[in-house]
Amino acid sequence: MTGRPRRDPRAERARCLVPGGVRPRLVRAGWDGVLTAEAGPRPPAVVCIEEPAFWVAAIVETPEGRPDRWGRQVLGAARVLAGAEGGVVALVTGVEAGHGVGEGGADRVVVLDIAIGPEAMPGVMLAALAPFAPRHVVMAETPAGGDWARRLAARSGWSIQAGIEMLNARQALRPVGAMRRERAAAPARVLTVPIDRVAPYGGMRREGRGCVPPDVPVLEARVQVGPVVLAQAAEMPLAEAPFVMAAGQGVRDFDSFHALSRFLGATEGASRVVCDAGLMPRGAQVGASGTVLDARCYLAFGIAGAPQHLQGLGKVEHVVAVNTDLHAAIVARAGLAIIADAQAVMPALLDLLREEG
Amino acid sequence: MRGVVLLSGGIDPVSGRPAVPRGEVAAIGLALSAGGAVGGLHVGEGSVAQRQAGGYGLERVDCLRGGGDAVAILAAHLSAPPPDLVLAGSRACGGEDSGMLPYLLAERLGWPLLAGVMAIGAVADGWLSVTIGLPLGARQEARIRLPCILCAHDAAPAPPFVFDRARRVVVRTVDVSDAPPVPVVEGVERPYRARPRLIGSAGPGGGGTVLENPEPAEAARVLLAHLRALGMLGSSEGASIDA
Ligand SMILES: Cc1cc2nc3c(=O)[nH]c(=O)nc-3n(C[C@H](O)[C@H](O)[C@H](O)COP(=O)(O)OP(=O)(O)OC[C@H]3O[C@@H](n4cnc5c(N)ncnc54)[C@H](O)[C@@H]3O)c2cc1C
Numbered sequence: 001m002t003g004r005p006r007r008d009p010r011a012e013r014a015r016c017l018v019p020g021g022v023r024p025r026l027v028r029a030g031w032d033g034v035l036t037a038e039a040g041p042r043p044p045a046v047v048c049i050e051e052p053a054f055w056v057a058a059i060v061e062t063p064e065g066r067p068d069r070w071g072r073q074v075l076g077a078a079r080v081l082a083g084a085e086g087g088v089v090a091l092v093t094g095v096e097a098g099h100g101v102g103e104g105g106a107d108r109v110v111v112l113d114i115a116i117g118p119e120a121m122p123g124v125m126l127a128a129l130a131p132f133a134p135r136h137v138v139m140a141e142t143p144a145g146g147d148w149a150r151r152l153a154a155r156s157g158w159s160i161q162a163g164i165e166m167l168n169a170r171q172a173l174r175p176v177g178a179m180r181r182e183r184a185a186a187p188a189r190v191l192t193v194p195i196d197r198v199a200p201y202g203g204m205r206r207e208g209r210g211c212v213p214p215d216v217p218v219l220e221a222r223v224q225v226g227p228v229v230l231a232q233a234a235e236m237p238l239a240e241a242p243f244v245m246a247a248g249q250g251v252r253d254f255d256s257f258h259a260l261s262r263f264l265g266a267t268e269g270a271s272r273v274v275c276d277a278g279l280m281p282r283g284a285q286v287g288a289s290g291t292v293l294d295a296r297c298y299l300a301f302g303i304a305g306a307p308q309h310l311q312g313l314g315k316v317e318h319v320v321a322v323n324t325d326l327h328a329a330i331v332a333r334a335g336l337a338i339i340a341d342a343q344a345v346m347p348a349l350l351d352l353l354r355e356e357g
Numbered sequence: 358m359r360g361v362v363l364l365s366g367g368i369d370p371v372s373g374r375p376a377v378p379r380g381e382v383a384a385i386g387l388a389l390s391a392g393g394a395v396g397g398l399h400v401g402e403g404s405v406a407q408r409q410a411g412g413y414g415l416e417r418v419d420c421l422r423g424g425g426d427a428v429a430i431l432a433a434h435l436s437a438p439p440p441d442l443v444l445a446g447s448r449a450c451g452g453e454d455s456g457m458l459p460y461l462l463a464e465r466l467g468w469p470l471l472a473g474v475m476a477i478g479a480v481a482d483g484w485l486s487v488t489i490g491l492p493l494g495a496r497q498e499a500r501i502r503l504p505c506i507l508c509a510h511d512a513a514p515a516p517p518f519v520f521d522r523a524r525r526v527v528v529r530t531v532d533v534s535d536a537p538p539v540p541v542v543e544g545v546e547r548p549y550r551a552r553p554r555l556i557g558s559a560g561p562g563g564g565g566t567v568l569e570n571p572e573p574a575e576a577a578r579v580l581l582a583h584l585r586a587l588g589m590l591g592s593s594e595g596a597s598i599d600a
Pocket residue numbers: 247248249250251270271272273274285286287288289290291301302303304305306307308309322323324325328340341342343
């Protein structure tokens with residue numbers, strides 16, 4: 001016999017049985033949940049942590065006021081490293097920053113001025129991080145985030161692992177040697193995560209208490225950056241365009257197509273058949289032997305969606321298709337598919353846009 | 358203007374044979390566009406990759422042979438008569454591939470650094486104007502004090518490869534004194550295994566809305582509302598005027 005106490009299933013059942021009701025109902029979570037649930041909806045619980053054993057910092061870019069998918073993944077990575085004892089402090093850069101950071105898993109939030117130049121950034125970050133003495137600093141491997149991470153590591157002498165592909169509290173894994181080899185090691189002081197490698201935080205909401213940002217030390221500027229100039233849709237390289245509108249074999253009315261792309265501010269693409277026929281330049285070809293898109297939205301007129309063509313849509317988030325064939329492959333890939341003649345929909349869309357001004 | 362391009366001695370990701378990484382080719386292109394003499398600099402023994410870099414337009418490549426920390430060796434070599442401009446790719450291809458070397462070098466030399474450079478403009482009063490490439494085709498103009506370090510954007514225009522130039526390039530080996538050794542990197546190394554990315558809202562998500570044979574006006578209305586909801590029509594006001 002082992003010394004372990006034996007289970008008593010009958011007693012357990014009696015404890016879990018909810019009184020009343022026609023059929024027996026068991027609630028294994030215990031009494032608390034049942035009673036309060038019947039008393040009315042509870043406000044969402046918030047986890048507050050006063051003195052964590054250590055801190056992990058996440059640096060989150062919030063271009064639209066709240067962390068995007070990538071930003072939430074950065075917070076998720078910081079939570080993984082913090083575990084149960086650690087706290088997460090988020091340094092947020094962006095306009096109206098600070099929203100949705102607590103839901104993302106941050107215990108403290110420090111908002112940094114978005115106008116801080118790349119050269120001053122490591123100094124400002126070090127000043128903001130100093131009170132927390134973080135064990136790890138996590139950033140996104142975006143152009144800006146990757147740049148800050150490297151500047152921070154170079155300035156502070158902290159170890160860095162850039163572009164980690166797998167992370168848990170004990171080890172981080174990243175490709176080395178031209179992506180032909182990988183190295184697993186204990187997580188470094190500074191880490192950067194590419195998109196869709198670490199899951200966002202899924203637990204209970206965190207406090208996200210605001211902290212005062214540090215005074216920015218004035219630095220002799222040797223770098224001056226100007227304003228960001230957004231690209232014009234027409235002259236944007238297809239591979240970088242956020243919104244692509246493409247013509248396939250089903251488009252015959254190219255005047256409407258070009259007018260529509262101007263109206264919508266979309267970059268023009270085409271399927272191979274259309275390029276082969278000389279109706280669109282070769283540079284517009286989307287697909288395996290053309291350009292692989294990085295767009296957010298792809299609007300396809302009269303495109304069947306051959307496998308070679310769909311390969312060009314690898315990362316596109318939203319596909320919209322106009323096609324006469326309900327069973328075309330592109331319809332299965334599309335978030336919105338309109339089964340209609342492209343020659344009728346394009347002028348109607350133009351009319352509607354002109355009407356709205 | 359005297360420019361120096363840092364060459365990492367990379368390998369091709371597919372074949373594993375020596376090759377110039379894409380970012381370093383772009384860096385050579387930027388250096389050539391700035392005009393003046395352009396040389397290559399590599400720490401370690403020369404390999405085929407350095408000759409290939411010559412094919413993209415470098416006249417001379419110096420290989421610094423000496424043990425220890427590459428950053429210290431480069432810093433010592435570059436500070437003797439400092440060049441105006443040091444260019445590098447975004448990251449090496451075949452080593453640690455962290456992209457840290459230009460940053461550590463800038464910190465050690467005390468020079469300013471800019472990353473993601475797409476094009477180099479003119480010099481005025483010791484300031485160099487550059488164009489930085491951002492995601493989704495956006496651009497940013499910047500000015501940086503010379504001497505400086507620039508990391509080329511991978512999509513910066515690449516110069517053509519000329520085989521004859523690769524044959525004629527002068528590859529010199531320079532013996533330098535040893536630098537303090539770098540700390541050994543910990544961890545276990547093994548062949549790369551591709552891991553699937555997280556499945557999020559992106560990617561082929563089947564089961565969208567299908568609208569069968571609507572009236573054209575109805576189709577147009579739904580389409581426009583959908584594009585609006587996705588936030589794709591924000592910046593089209595300017596375009597609609599001349600249409
Ligand atoms: C090695 C190789 C590489 C290739 N690489 C590429 C590549 O990179 N990119 C690429 O695009 N293709 C590529 N292809 C070709 C590809 O296989 C297809 O042939 C091509 O994509 C089909 O183009 P499509 O959809 O425009 O034409 P189709 O297959 O002819 O489809 C036309 C579609 O339009 C619809 N339609 C017809 N009339 C109308 C109308 N009035 N209104 C609305 N819809 C209408 C039809 O229902 C149909 O679905 C490659 C092929 C090979 C063999």
